[in-house]
Structure formats: C-alpha cells, structure tokens
Amino acid sequence: MSTAAGTVVFAPDSFKGSIGAADAASALSAGWASVRPDDRVVLRPVADGGEGTLDAFAAAVAGATRMRVSVTGPDGTRTDASWLRLPPTEEAPAGTGVVELASTSGIELLGDQRLPWDADTTGFGQAIAAALDAGVSRLVLGIGSSASTDGGTGLLRALGATLTDRDSRPIGRGARGLSALMHADLTALQPPPTGGVIVLSDVTNPLLGPLGAATVFGPQKGFTPDDIAAVEDGLGRLAGLLPADPRTPGAGAAGGSGLALLAWGAQLVPGAGAVAELVGLRDALAAASVVVTGEGSFDRQSAAGKAPAHVAEVAGSLGVRIALAAGRIAANADLSAFAAAVSLIDISGSLDAARTEPARWLREAGAVLARSCG
Known part of the structure; x- marks a missing residue:
C-alpha cells in the first residue's frame, strides 16, 4: 500500500561514459513521479571530482x-x-x-x-x-x-x-x-x-x-x-x-x-564528501524520507570513497532510507545499507541496451524504486 507523500532526494553520480549525474537525477525523478506524483522531489546530483562534477x-x-x-x-x-x-x-x-x-x-x-x-x-x-x-x-x-x-x-x-x-x-x-x-x-x-x-x-x-x-x-x-x-x-x-x-x-x-x-x-x-557539502546534500536530506543514489558500476570498491557510498553514509546518519540504481551491480557488492536496489542491465535485458538508452532505463528504475520503497 502506498505511503503518504514525502520528500525524495535524487543524488546519483554520473554513469560514466553513458549519462551525466544531473541528467541521471532528472531521469530517476521522472520515473519516481510517474508512480508517486504527490511526492516532492529534490535534485542533488553528486560527484567525486571526475566526470559530472560541473553538472552536479x-x-x-x-x-x-x-x-x-x-x-x-x-x-x-x-x-x-x-x-x-x-x-x-x-x-x-x-x-x-x-x-x-x-x-x-x-x-x-x-x-x-x-x-x-x-x-x-x-x-x-x-x-x-x-x-x-x-x-x-x-x-x-x-x-x-x-x-x-x-x-x-x-x-x-x-x-x-x-x-x-x-x-x-x-x-x-x-x-x-x-x-x-x-x-x-x-x-x-x-x-x-x-x-x-x-x-x-x-x-x-x-x-x-x-x-x-x-x-x-x-x-x-x-x-x-x-x-x-x-x-x-x-x-x-x-x-x-x-x-x-x-x-x-x-x-x-x-x-x-x-x-x-x-x-x-x-x-x-x-x-x-566535498562535493556533497558544497551542494548542500545534508540539508536536503534533513527533510527527506528517501534518497536515491547510483552510479554506472556498483561493486565492492564503491564503498571506498565513491559518491554513492558517501550519500549512503550521510543518509544513514540522518535515518533516511536509501535506494540504489546502478548500471551494473556486481555479485560482490554490499547492498546492506539499501532499502531497495535495481540494476539497469537487469531491467533493460542487456549491457548494450542500458548503455544505449540510459535515460529511458533510469526512468524505469525510478519507477521500480518508487514501487519498492515509496
């Protein structure tokens, strides 16, 4: 059953070589809104200093x-x-x-x-x-x-x-x-x-x-x-x-x-951490019920200084539920911090499809996550 409307923050990193952080946040939020149109959405794309930093x-x-x-x-x-x-x-x-x-x-x-x-x-x-x-x-x-x-x-x-x-x-x-x-x-x-x-x-x-x-x-x-x-x-x-x-x-x-x-x-x-502070991530999460983060490939190394791991850390400290959308989720990835997680490869059917139309499959991922933890 659907819960009451709330605030959802979209804070993905770029999906490297595929789609920038800002466009990824927009696509995820559009998919979420198609399922839960009454939720307030806040875009806070993040980065770790690489591709997508300017867009964030x-x-x-x-x-x-x-x-x-x-x-x-x-x-x-x-x-x-x-x-x-x-x-x-x-x-x-x-x-x-x-x-x-x-x-x-x-x-x-x-x-x-x-x-x-x-x-x-x-x-x-x-x-x-x-x-x-x-x-x-x-x-x-x-x-x-x-x-x-x-x-x-x-x-x-x-x-x-x-x-x-x-x-x-x-x-x-x-x-x-x-x-x-x-x-x-x-x-x-x-x-x-x-x-x-x-x-x-x-x-x-x-x-x-x-x-x-x-x-x-x-x-x-x-x-x-x-x-x-x-x-x-x-x-x-x-x-x-x-x-x-x-x-x-x-x-x-x-x-x-x-x-x-x-x-x-x-x-x-x-x-x-510096990008998150400079774009006001903690303040945005303070009023949120859910944060959706993500990156192109989520694996065991994603916990070592990558942007989604930092988003999860900040959200966890505030008691905010965390959802993940990634192009690929490796078998060795630790998903224990996430209330829900979805891979674009899984929902699109192939790596080529996910890379060719990342915005389409991120919108679908947003909808899937809204049904799972909205």
Missing part, C-alpha cells in the same frame, strides 16, 4: 553560470569546454570557480584512442587561468578522469611556469616531455585566488612507487608494462623540482596533477 554543481547551486572557454584538449587540438561560476558567498565574495579536468583534459575526450606519451593537462590549466582572469575568489577543481600522465606539467605551463631541458629549451608535451625535464621555474605562476584552491579527488595514491600514478593508472592511459619504469623516472624528475611532497596522499591523482596542484598551494580533499 550546476544542478544544485542556484545562480550558477556556465562560462564558455576554448582550450587545448588532451590530443593537442582545440576543444570547446566551460567552467562554472558560483554566486558570491561570505567565504568567496567574488564567487567560486569550478573547473573540471574531465571536460578539458579528460580521457573521454579521446574517444577510443589513447595517447599515453603525448596527452597532457594544458586545457585544464587554460580553464583554470580563465577562471582566475575572471576574478573569482576561490577555486574548486575536480581532477578525475584524466587522459594523461604528465605530472600536471601542462596545467603548470598554462598558469605561467617554465619547464625546460638541459639546454633551456621547453620540454615536449605529456609524459614524453618529462624524460628531458631539468629545470622548473615557477616564479611567473599566476597566484592562487585569495580564498584558496580546493582539489577534489577520489584517489589517495602517492606520486611514485607501487601505488603511484604510473604503476596503478598508467595501463588505463595506454602504457604497456615495459613503459612504466620510464614514466616513473620522468615523474621522479618532476618531483625533485617542485616544492611538494610526492608521498602526499593524492599526489599521484590525475597522472600526477595532484603533485603539481600541491606545488601551487592547493589543498587536496576527498571529492565525494
């Missing part, structure tokens, strides 16, 4: 404005992107700039190709520079979904650094350029904004070693096992020239961009 802020923060910018993509060609300007606050009287690596230097921009040696973070740095030129008081940077392992050299140069070889010539792009790096002059770097720089990341890897950027993330960028030692050596060269500790948790994030941003004076924080 745009959907949750009233008055957020997209600022268009043309940047150099990870393959060296021009690409249209944007950063987000959030309205002024007491902490940031001239507004906050949100810049996402995924949409400026991200791996999704390469399609099916991989450019392990040459992809870089120039575009990310150019978008950061655009936000600084616009006069924001604070920066929030999402650094997930990187295409490169350049140690953040592209972004540093876009902000004014000079990186040269033994003959004082500029080094090349990407990881390839690191092998020739001998000098790093940071004196012309644009200063961080007065309100500081918060870097959102979902990983805590150091720069170097068996848990470092090259070893752990290099293969997904396209490096072969034989390449890793050379990339590690290049990152080590960079670490010896920058005023940051390569052992810092998160220094290895985004192919070493974490180290570059630490050297610039940024603060690295867990992405999921």
Whole structure:
C-alpha cells in the first residue's frame, strides 16, 4: 500500500561514459513521479571530482553560470569546454570557480584512442587561468578522469611556469616531455585566488612507487608494462623540482596533477564528501524520507570513497532510507545499507541496451524504486 507523500532526494553520480549525474537525477525523478506524483522531489546530483562534477554543481547551486572557454584538449587540438561560476558567498565574495579536468583534459575526450606519451593537462590549466582572469575568489577543481600522465606539467605551463631541458629549451608535451625535464621555474605562476584552491579527488595514491600514478593508472592511459619504469623516472624528475611532497596522499591523482596542484598551494580533499557539502546534500536530506543514489558500476570498491557510498553514509546518519540504481551491480557488492536496489542491465535485458538508452532505463528504475520503497 502506498505511503503518504514525502520528500525524495535524487543524488546519483554520473554513469560514466553513458549519462551525466544531473541528467541521471532528472531521469530517476521522472520515473519516481510517474508512480508517486504527490511526492516532492529534490535534485542533488553528486560527484567525486571526475566526470559530472560541473553538472552536479550546476544542478544544485542556484545562480550558477556556465562560462564558455576554448582550450587545448588532451590530443593537442582545440576543444570547446566551460567552467562554472558560483554566486558570491561570505567565504568567496567574488564567487567560486569550478573547473573540471574531465571536460578539458579528460580521457573521454579521446574517444577510443589513447595517447599515453603525448596527452597532457594544458586545457585544464587554460580553464583554470580563465577562471582566475575572471576574478573569482576561490577555486574548486575536480581532477578525475584524466587522459594523461604528465605530472600536471601542462596545467603548470598554462598558469605561467617554465619547464625546460638541459639546454633551456621547453620540454615536449605529456609524459614524453618529462624524460628531458631539468629545470622548473615557477616564479611567473599566476597566484592562487585569495580564498584558496580546493582539489577534489577520489584517489589517495602517492606520486611514485607501487601505488603511484604510473604503476596503478598508467595501463588505463595506454602504457604497456615495459613503459612504466620510464614514466616513473620522468615523474621522479618532476618531483625533485617542485616544492611538494610526492608521498602526499593524492599526489599521484590525475597522472600526477595532484603533485603539481600541491606545488601551487592547493589543498587536496576527498571529492565525494566535498562535493556533497558544497551542494548542500545534508540539508536536503534533513527533510527527506528517501534518497536515491547510483552510479554506472556498483561493486565492492564503491564503498571506498565513491559518491554513492558517501550519500549512503550521510543518509544513514540522518535515518533516511536509501535506494540504489546502478548500471551494473556486481555479485560482490554490499547492498546492506539499501532499502531497495535495481540494476539497469537487469531491467533493460542487456549491457548494450542500458548503455544505449540510459535515460529511458533510469526512468524505469525510478519507477521500480518508487514501487519498492515509496
């Protein structure tokens, strides 16, 4: 029997490579409303610093404005992107700039190709520079979904650094350029904004070693096992020239961009928790009876810093029931925190169907969850 109308918060992450967090929240809420039209729905899409971070802020923060910018993509060609300007606050009287690596230097921009040696973070740095030129008081940077392992050299140069070889010539792009790096002059770097720089990341890897950027993330960028030692050596060269500790948790994030941003004076924080705080998730959940979260693939690792796990943690602390929609739910996934869970593969019949029409199947998932725990 249907319960009385209540408030339902939709707080999914993006379904990577398929649908963004904001569109996923809209689709889930439409499906829920088709079953329970009297419920009040609140959209609070979330992210962990990767793809969908910009959309999450745009959907949750009233008055957020997209600022268009043309940047150099990870393959060296021009690409249209944007950063987000959030309205002024007491902490940031001239507004906050949100810049996402995924949409400026991200791996999704390469399609099916991989450019392990040459992809870089120039575009990310150019978008950061655009936000600084616009006069924001604070920066929030999402650094997930990187295409490169350049140690953040592209972004540093876009902000004014000079990186040269033994003959004082500029080094090349990407990881390839690191092998020739001998000098790093940071004196012309644009200063961080007065309100500081918060870097959102979902990983805590150091720069170097068996848990470092090259070893752990290099293969997904396209490096072969034989390449890793050379990339590690290049990152080590960079670490010896920058005023940051390569052992810092998160220094290895985004192919070493974490180290570059630490050297610039940024603060690295867990992405999921910071995004949730900045978009007001806890306040939204305080009046809710149910929260619906989700992501593309939910498995045992989803409990380690991913956005849905953080949503579940906050909801649990407030006594709010939690429902999950995921593209795929692995057999080893712990679903004990959820009142109901549904997989798009199960309701669509196949992985291809779920990926081809994610909004359709998320609407269906929303309806299924409304019947289960509405």
